[in-house]
Amino acid sequence: MLEALANPLLEGLHEQRIPEPCCIVIFGASGDLTRRKLIPALYSLAADHLLPSHLAILGCGRTDQTTEQFREDMKGGCEKFARAAFKQDVWDDFVQGLYYMPGNFDDDASFAALKTQVLEIEGKHGLPGNRLFYLAIPPSQFPIVGRGLASGGLTYKCEPNQPFSRLIIEKPFGRDLESARSLNRVLREGWEEEQIYRIDHYLGKETVQNIMAFRFGNAIFEPLWNNNYVDHVEITVAESIGTGGRGGYYETSGALRDMVQNHIFQLLTMTAMEPPISTTADAIRDEKVKVLQALRPLSPQEVPANTVRGQYVAGAVDGEDAPGYQEEGGVAPGSATETFVALKVLIDNWRWAGVPFYIRTGKRLPKRVSEISIVFRKVPHLLFKGAQIEPNVLAIRIQPDEGIVLKVGSKVPGAAMKINPVLMEFRYGTSFGAEPPEAYERLLLDSLLGDSTLFTRSDEVEASWRWINRVLEAWQQGAPPDPYPSGTWGPASADDLLHRDGRHWRHL
Numbered sequence: 075m076l077e078a079l080a081n082p083l084l085e086g087l088h089e090q091r092i093p094e095p096c097c098i099v100i101f102g103a104s105g106d107l108t109r110r111k112l113i114p115a116l117y118s119l120a121a122d123h124l125l126p127s128h129l130a131i132l133g134c135g136r137t138d139q140t141t142e143q144f145r146e147d148m149k150g151g152c153e154k155f156a157r158a159a160f161k162q163d164v165w166d167d168f169v170q171g172l173y174y175m176p177g178n179f180d181d182d183a184s185f186a187a188l189k190t191q192v193l194e195i196e197g198k199h200g201l202p203g204n205r206l207f208y209l210a211i212p213p214s215q216f217p218i219v220g221r222g223l224a225s226g227g228l229t230y231k232c233e234p235n236q237p238f239s240r241l242i243i244e245k246p247f248g249r250d251l252e253s254a255r256s257l258n259r260v261l262r263e264g265w266e267e268e269q270i271y272r273i274d275h276y277l278g279k280e281t282v283q284n285i286m287a288f289r290f291g292n293a294i295f296e297p298l299w300n301n302n303y304v305d306h307v308e309i310t311v312a313e314s315i316g317t318g319g320r321g322g323y324y325e326t327s328g329a330l331r332d333m334v335q336n337h338i339f340q341l342l343t344m345t346a347m348e349p350p351i352s353t354t355a356d357a358i359r360d361e362k363v364k365v366l367q368a369l370r371p372l373s374p375q376e377v378p379a380n381t382v383r384g385q386y387v388a389g390a391v392d393g394e395d396a397p398g399y400q401e402e403g404g405v406a407p408g409s410a411t412e413t414f415v416a417l418k419v420l421i422d423n424w425r426w427a428g429v430p431f432y433i434r435t436g437k438r439l440p441k442r443v444s445e446i447s448i449v450f451r452k453v454p455h456l457l458f459k460g461a462q463i464e465p466n467v468l469a470i471r472i473q474p475d476e477g478i479v480l481k482v483g484s485k486v487p488g489a490a491m492k493i494n495p496v497l498m499e500f501r502y503g504t505s506f507g508a509e510p511p512e513a514y515e516r517l518l519l520d521s522l523l524g525d526s527t528l529f530t531r532s533d534e535v536e537a538s539w540r541w542i543n544r545v546l547e548a549w550q551q552g553a554p555p556d557p558y559p560s561g562t563w564g565p566a567s568a569d570d571l572l573h574r575d576g577r578h579w580r581h582l
C-alpha cells in the first residue's frame with residue numbers, strides 16, 4: 075500500500091486560493107442538479123472556508139416559491155447530499171446569502187427584473203459586481219439565457235479593472251456537431267471564450283486530475299506510456315442503474331452522446347495527451363485538442379466493425395429483477411436508442427500508432443465502476459518455462475474507491491517458480507485519510523477563481539463531436555442496437571470487438 079507522506083488534501087487542491095467576492099446566479103434552481111449537487115457543493119466549500127467572506131447566491135426558476143421556501147429546500151439538500159457534515163452554524167452563515175427569484179427568463183422584461191434584483195443583492199452584501207451565472211436548465215434554454223444576460227446588461231466585458239462575468243454551461247453541449255457549433259456561435263455573440271465555462275464534471279474528479287500528476291509528476295511511468303510498451307488501453311464507464319425515471323431525456327440522447335462525446339473523451343484525452351508546455355488552461359487544452367484531432371475517423375463502412383451499440387432488455391441486477399429499456403417510462407416502443415456502446419478507437423500520432431483504445435459504457439451493467447486500464451505488452455521472452463505470466467496493468471479507478479492500482483507478477487512462495495499477479499495499490503480514502511472533494515466543489519471553486527483548465531474549450535467540444543458525428547450518421551442507416559440482458563456486461567458483440575484482436579475486456 076502506498077502511503078501519502080502528508081495530508082494535503084485540501085491545501086494541495088486549492089492552495090488556499092480564496093476567490094473574490096461574487097454574486098452567483100443559478101438558473102434552474104428549482105431543479106435536481108441545484109438541490110443535489112450545486113448548493114451542497116457550495117455549502118461544503120463554505121464549511122472548508124474556501125468561499126469569499128462576501129458571497130451571495132441567487133437561485134432562479136420557474137417554480138413559484140419564496141426565498142424562505144427555497145432556503146428550506148436547499149437545507150434538506152445540504153443535509154442529505156453535501157460532502158461536509160451538516161453544521162448548524164455553517165448553515166446559518168451560508169443561508170444569509172441565499173435568495174430565490176421566480177420567473178421564466180425568456181424575455182427582456184425578466185432580465186431587466188433580474189438585473190434589479192442582482193443589484194439589490196450586491197448592494198446589500200457589499201459585492202463589487204463580479205457575477206457567475208450557472209445554467210442548470212434544459213439545453214434548449216442555454217442560448218436564450220446566454221443571450222438575455224448579455225443583452226440585458228448583466229455582464230461586463232473582459233477588461234482589466236472590470237468586475238468579472240462568467241457563464242457556466244451544463245452538459246449536454248449540443249447533440250451533434252452542427253448544434254454544438256451553433257451554440258458556440260450564439261454564446262460568442264455576447265461572451266468572450268474566456269468567460270465561458272463548459273462543465274464536464276468528470277474533469278472535477280480527483281482521479282481524473284491525478285492522471286496528469288501520475289504521468290508528469292513521476293519519472294517512471296511516462297517512458298513506458300507509448301506504443302513500445304502499451305498493448306492497449308481500456309476505458310470502462312459502467313452504471314448499474316437504468317434511466318432513473320429520465321427515459322424521455324435519454325431517448326433524445328443515448329449512451330454515445332450522453333457519456334462518450336464528453337466524459338469518456340475527456341478520460342481518453344487526459345490519458346493520451348502529450349506533456350503540456352505549462353499548466354495553464356490553454357496549454358493543457360491545446361494538448362487535449364490535438365488528441366481529438368488525431369482520432370482516426372471512421373468511414374461508414376468501418377463503423378460496424380469498430381463500434382457496438384446495445385440496448386438492455388429485462389434481466390436482474392444485484393439479484394433484483396430489472397425491466398427492459400423499452401418498458402421504462404418515457405421510452406418509445408421499438409426505440410433504437412443505445413444504452414450501451416463499445417468502440418475501438420485509434421489515435422494516429424507518433425506515440426499511440428497501432429495501440430487500440432477500447433471504450434465501453436452502458437446502463438444496467440453488473441456494477442457501477444469507471445476505470446481506465448493501461449494494459450502493457452507481454453514480457454519479450456518467457457524465462458520461466460510453463461509459467462503463465464499476465465501482462466502488467468495500471469488501472470486508474472475513477473469511481474468508486476478512487477485510486478490507482480498496478481498489477482505486477484510475483485513469485486508464489488514455495489519450491490516451484492509459480493508467478494501470480496499481485497496488486498500495488500493507492501486509494502484516496504486510506505492514503506489521505508479522507509474522501510476527495512466532490513467534482514462540483516472543485517469546478518465551482520475554479521470558475522470563481524477564473525481558472526478554466528478543467529472546463530472544455532469550444533474547439534475541444536467541436537473536435538469531439540466531429541468524430542462522434544460520423545458514428546451517429548452511420549448508425550442511422552445501420553442495424554438496431556443488439557439486446558443484452560440487464561445485469562450483464564453488454565451484448566456478445568462487445569466481446570467480439572476485442573476477441574477479433576486476440577484480446578478480452580478486463581474483469582472488473
Ligand SMILES: NC(=O)c1ccc[n+]([C@@H]2O[C@H](COP(=O)([O-])OP(=O)(O)OC[C@H]3O[C@@H](n4cnc5c(N)ncnc54)[C@H](OP(=O)(O)O)[C@@H]3O)[C@@H](O)[C@H]2O)c1
Binds near residue numbers: 137138
Ligand atoms: N441532474 C443531474 O445530475 C445533471 C447532471 C449533469 C448535467 N445536468 C444538466 O443540468 C441541467 C439541469 O438538470 P436537472 O437535472 O436539474 O433538471 P430538472 O430537475 O428537470 O430541472 C430543470 C430546471 O430548469 C428549469 N426549467 C425547465 N424548463 C425550463 C424552461 N423552458 N425555461 C426555464 N427554466 C426551465 C426548471 O424549472 P421548474 O422546475 O421550476 O419549472 C428547473 O429549475 C440540464 O441541462 C441537465 O442536462 C444535470
